[in-house]
Amino acid sequence: MDPSDVSNPRYYHKVVDCQWGCPAHTNVPEYIRLIAQGRYTDSYMLNRVSNVFPGILGRTCDRPCEPACRRGRVDGKPVAICRLKRVAADLRDDIKDRLPAIPEKKNGKRVAVIGAGPASLTVANDLMPLGYQCVMYEKLPRAGGLMRYNIPAFRLPAAVLDEEVNNILDMGVDIRFNTPVQSLKALLDEGYDAVFVGSGAPKGKELDIPGRWDTDQVHIGIEWLGSVHFGHIEKIEPRVLIIGVGNTAMDCCRTSKRLGGTDVKVIARRSRPYFKASPWELEDAEEEGIEIVENHAPKRFVVENGTLVGMEFEQLEWTEVDGRQKSKVIGTTIIPCDTVILAIGQDNAFPWIERDIGLAFDPKWDMPIVDKATFQSTRPGVFFGGDAAWGPENIIWAVEHGHQAAISIHNHCQGIDVAQRPADGMNLVSAKMGMQAWSYHNDYNPSPRAQMQHEELVKRFSNVSVEVELGFTPEQTAREVQRCLNCDIETHFTSKLCIECDACVDVCPVNCLTITHDGTTEAELRGRLSAPALNPEQALYTSAALPQTGRLMVKDEDVCLHCGLCAERCPTAAWDMQKFELIRAHAGGGVA
Amino acid sequence: MTSIAKPPVTHPSLPKNALGLTRRDYEGAMSTLCAGCGHDSVTAALVQAFWELDVPPHRAAKMSGIGCSSKTTAYFMRQSHGFNGVHGRMPSLATGANAANRGLMYIGISGDGDSLSIGMGQLSHAIRRNVNLLYVLENNGVYGLTKGQFSASADIGSTSKKGDTNDQRPIDPVLLALSLGATFVARGFSGDKAQLVPILKAGLRHNGFALIDVISPCVSFNDHVGSTKSYRYTREHYEELAPVDFVPMRREITAPEASGGAMSIAMHDGSVVRFRKTGDDYDPTNRDAAYAHVRRHQERGEIVTGLLYIDEKTQDLHALNRTTATPLVDLPYEALCPGNAALQELMAEYR
Structure with missing residues (x-):
């Protein structure tokens, strides 16, 4: 051999x-050794090179590193990699003087960055020190994207988020809040050298079943979390059902508990091994007294005299047929409730991208065709990353997309083939x-x-x-x-x-x-x-x-x-x- | 030497034996021998052999004297009995222990200094008495513990680390044992566990004294060009006899009986030692032929390894002395110490 x-x-x-398991390939063992030596600031900076947001990710990361950790194969439990990252972030000194220097003299290239979430911020983080001018368009009044609007403050304090986001914006990013991009064509006409689309997957999925439109007590999870963030919603009725069992569902149910929900249930179509939420988020929700109901498929909203009083579900039994899970309805049940929050996924939405500008969309999914290695669309100079590229992922993937897109944008602006990766x-x-x-x-x-x-x-x-x-x-x-x-x-x-x-x-x-x-x-x-x-x-x-x-x-x-x-x-x-x-x-x- | 103890975790696919133990359960303390010492490989082979034989560690006793080799007993079967005695006197200790408690499995570990110089008389008489003991002689041709002087097994013409040449005739433990009438004589090499482990297992099951001379290079003082007991020299002059398979008693023998030159020898407990077929017609039950074979190859500068001689029909120490079949520890006090009347009766026989 x-x-x-x-x-x-x-x-x-x-x-x-x-x-290897970290999408951004963070040098985990080295940063853990630095923590062991009490060198928290060095550990933080080493993290920052790869994952840009150590304080945020040390609290919210999906942690693909931990199931991969060898220690898990040795004694059953991986090293608490993610929360050690938080230790470095919490105990570090001020790092302002360690951030890369931003050249006074720019290189003459202008890049438009759409959205101010983790992917876009990473692009700016990588390009600003090289002398690029980044103009960032954000439809909302503050930066951070889903990190700010969808992750509740009890998991991610605003101060942590603000500092790490501002470290990038303060590099001199020309940030334009409350400025949604209405037309990519118009933006391109402004003569940018490159455009990065990091606008996320902002549309929560609908559940169009009988009764849906007969009540105003049904909310879309990510929109509802955003409203809570802005203070538009401060209370919720006592009995709450959350439909879906992903991480957004976990944030919704736990937030409900804090706004007055006393009887909060999460309803899942399938059984526990197939839940999308991270195991630790499920544990945290259950610790707060939230009940998770398995094998229930929504059938209709029960509305009486214009008031939501419950939801009817089909009870399912799952069997494996030819390696695929198949369900059988074994009964129906009505679970009483006052409010329902839908957390069954997110979709992309690009109504603002014209279909005649040389940027091809996949007809089946109505998604832009984006190269997996270069993050470039079929229109040279327009790049995608984060959830905007191929649908919802997570923060650490968005960061890695940002790094890779920044390489492509740099190549593109310097006249180098984008496929030529260093x-x-x-x-x-x-x-x-x-x-x-x-x-x-x-x-x-x-x-x-x-x-x-x-x-x-x-x-x-x-x-x-x-x-x-x-x-x-x-x-x-x-x-x-x-x-x-x-x-x-x-x-x-x-x-x-x-x-x-x-x-x-x-x-x-x-x-x-x-x-x-x-x-x-x-x-x-x-x-x-x-x-x-x-x-x-x-x-x-x-x-x-x-x-x-x-x-x-x-x-x-x-x-x-x-x-x-x-x-x-x-x-x-x-x-x-x-x-x-x-x-x-x-x-x-x-x-x- | 190592800076840390072996971490107490194992590979998930590490197999277990009939007692539910892994090889790790047959290990002992961390070795303090030099890195790369052949003796540590012998230790590993012993661990493997005990594990494969499903030996309950508390039913074995490890005996040794003085020298690098004699430290080996600390490095396997931490739950076994043991006695580390004075230089060269391990055979006496083992004889006494065996006489008192024949129910244990005895393993003596010695070296070329401990066995062929200060302890040669002891070794000779343990052979003569046919004590039921596995006697592993870790042979490296030097006194490693005192910085590398030639030992009694150093070959003529071999050189020390500093370049001196040895002119004295070596004592070959294999030829010594054959001429003294040993009933199980083998030679192995620490670098060939595939051969050594089955021989160790057969030696442990042999009903009598089993001498295994193991070439076990001293990596610090005798692994240089000019040494005849280095890893490289041993490999280059290696002459392996028919490989043996050890088939323990409890396993059903399903393979066809030895055919076409291969030979099977039944051990007293029902186990079988099977010699695989090779080109020559070597007979491991013929003492004179074994002696001649070893000498012939020695003349050519070749190191013959394998199970050289085996005789399962002889009687061990206890049979020769017609002792009680019960270990003394299991005898009732009255039988062990029958009282003054019995003593007076015995004394009267000598008056």
């Missing part, structure tokens, strides 16, 4: 599961500091995952702005950082130094090393290792032929603890622990 190519940054990057690079430096001394803490800490402390219920419900999560205590932080396995400290192998003494194979606590004869296929090799490598998602490292017998060193990356014992037991330093740093390409940078 061909030896693994560890000179390609992708190999070691994939070993760092959290960083390459990622890497640094790989030995972590050896002496005999069995490493530049990282290599011992395994068996502590269980830290539990977030929550504000007590009475205080929570007193005001919609009381933040629920209190953050980790210093003791919790100190333990949680040590749960990180330092997956970026890579086990780096040099075949020609190996004397095949088996020391590494024997000492490895998780039996991930094997010296064996060459294999025919990876699948065949996986079966005959010290412990069978049954997780195909994880790479198998195979060395070049070893000097004495021609056999191979094989490593199953799956549950490697990065404890460094292989390197400590290696008499020839064939194994070394080396710190891997991904150098991500960004607008105006990267490895040529």
Whole structure:
């Protein structure tokens, strides 16, 4: 078999599961080590390079890094990566002087940015330091997009949001509030060098079933959350039904609890394993006394004398047929209520984009056709990102879209093909500091995952702005950082130094090393290792032929603890622990 | 040496044996031997062998003397009994322990210094008495603990790390054991666990003294060019006998009986040692032929490894001395200490 190519940054990057799983490829292990050292500001700035909004994301991120975290495969619970990010954000010093310098002299290129949500803000964040002039159009009176209007203040305090948003606007973005773009054609006629569309997916889905239009007690979730944010809605009736079980539904039900809802139920079509909401958001909602009703499909609104009194549902039973879930109606039921909030998804809406300006739409979905790598539409110079590109995702994806679109916009404005992406690079430096001394803490800490402390219920419900999560205590932080396995400290192998003494194979606590004869296929090799490598998602490292017998060193990356014992037991330093740093390409940078 | 203890987590697909234990459960303390020491590989092979044999750790006793090799007993089966005695005296300790409690499984770990210099008389008499003991001799040709002087097993012409040449004749533990009448004689290599583990298992099940000489390179003082016990030299001069498979008693033997030159030998407990078919017609039950074979290859500079000689028909220490079948610890007090009247009766026989 061909030896693994560890000179390609992708190999070691994939070993760092959290960083690989993060859409923006945040350097998680390094920022956790910086927290461990008390270097909160450095940790925050390292975060900011990738994810731009560490304080916001440290409270609200969908955390794709955590299901990916190797620690989860080792002891069942991933490192609390997201909330450690919040620790760095909460404890840092002022970072104003660390933000990139904005050139006085501009480069003469003007970019229109539509919307002031996370994708658009990221584009401005990446382009302003390069000398671009960014004009940002926002239909509402404040910036932040869904981060501001859809995420309630009890999850994300306004002060945190304001600071991180203003850090970007203060770079000199020409922000125009209360200015919805009515016509893309007219905007293009203003002579911008590039346009970025980051206007989100602002239209909440309707539920057009009998009774829907006979009452004014049915609200669209995201619009209702926006109204609460602006203070247009301050109260809700006692009995509330939330239709849908995504994260917006969670925000709606918890907000209802704070506005006077006493009997709040979330109604789901399917059973719990299929819920779209993050498990921790479901837990938080249930902690607040919200009931989640499974397998109920809305049938009609029950309106009596113009007043909503309940909703009728079909009770469903789901069975799997040919790998697909099929439902059967097993009965109907009426659940009494005073108000219903619909949180069943969001749609894009581009009534303001003319269809005759060379910007093609997919006829099936009525969505602009956007290139997956360049984020460019079929009209050169017009780029899309965030929820506006391919429908609703989440904040961290929007940030990554923004970074990639900024690269494209920079290329476009500099006359470089947008498909010509700057390459990622890497640094790989030995972590050896002496005999069995490493530049990282290599011992395994068996502590269980830290539990977030929550504000007590009475205080929570007193005001919609009381933040629920209190953050980790210093003791919790100190333990949680040590749960990180330092997956970026890579086990780096040099075949020609190996004397095949088996020391590494024997000492490895998780039996991930094997010296064996060459294999025919990876699948065949996986079966005959010290412990069978049954997780195909994880790479198998195979060395070049070893000097004495021609056999191979094989490593199953799956549950490697990065404890460094292989390197400590290696008499020839064939194994070394080396710190891997991904150098991500960004607008105006990267490895040529 | 390592800076940390082994983390207490395991690979999710790590198999369990009949006792529900993983290999990790047969480990001991962290080794403080040099990184890359062959002895640590022997330890790993022992762990594997005990795990595969489903040995309950509390039914085994680990005996050793002095030397790097003798530290090995600390590094496997942390829940077993053990005794670390004075230099070269492990065979006496093992003999005494075995005489008192024949119900335990005995493992003695020694080295070329402990066995072939200070303890050679002890080794010889343990062989002679056929103590039921697995005797692992970790052989690296140097006194590693005292910084690399030649040991009694150093070959003529091999050089020390500083370049001195050895001119004295070596003592070969395999030839010694064969000539003293040992009933189980094998040679292995720490770098070849595929061969070593089945031999260790057969040796543990052998009813009598089982000597396994394991070439176990000293990575600090005897792994250089000029050494005849380095990893590279051993691999280059390796001559493997018919590989053996150890078939434990409880497993049903479904494969066809040995055919066409392969040979099966039944152990006293019903297990079977099966020699796989090879080109030559080596007979592991013929002592003289085994001696001649080892000598012939030695002349050519080759290191013969494998299970060289086995005799399952002999009697061990207890049978030879017609002792009680019950371990002393399990005898009732009255039987063990029958009182003054019985003592007087015994004394009268000598008057």
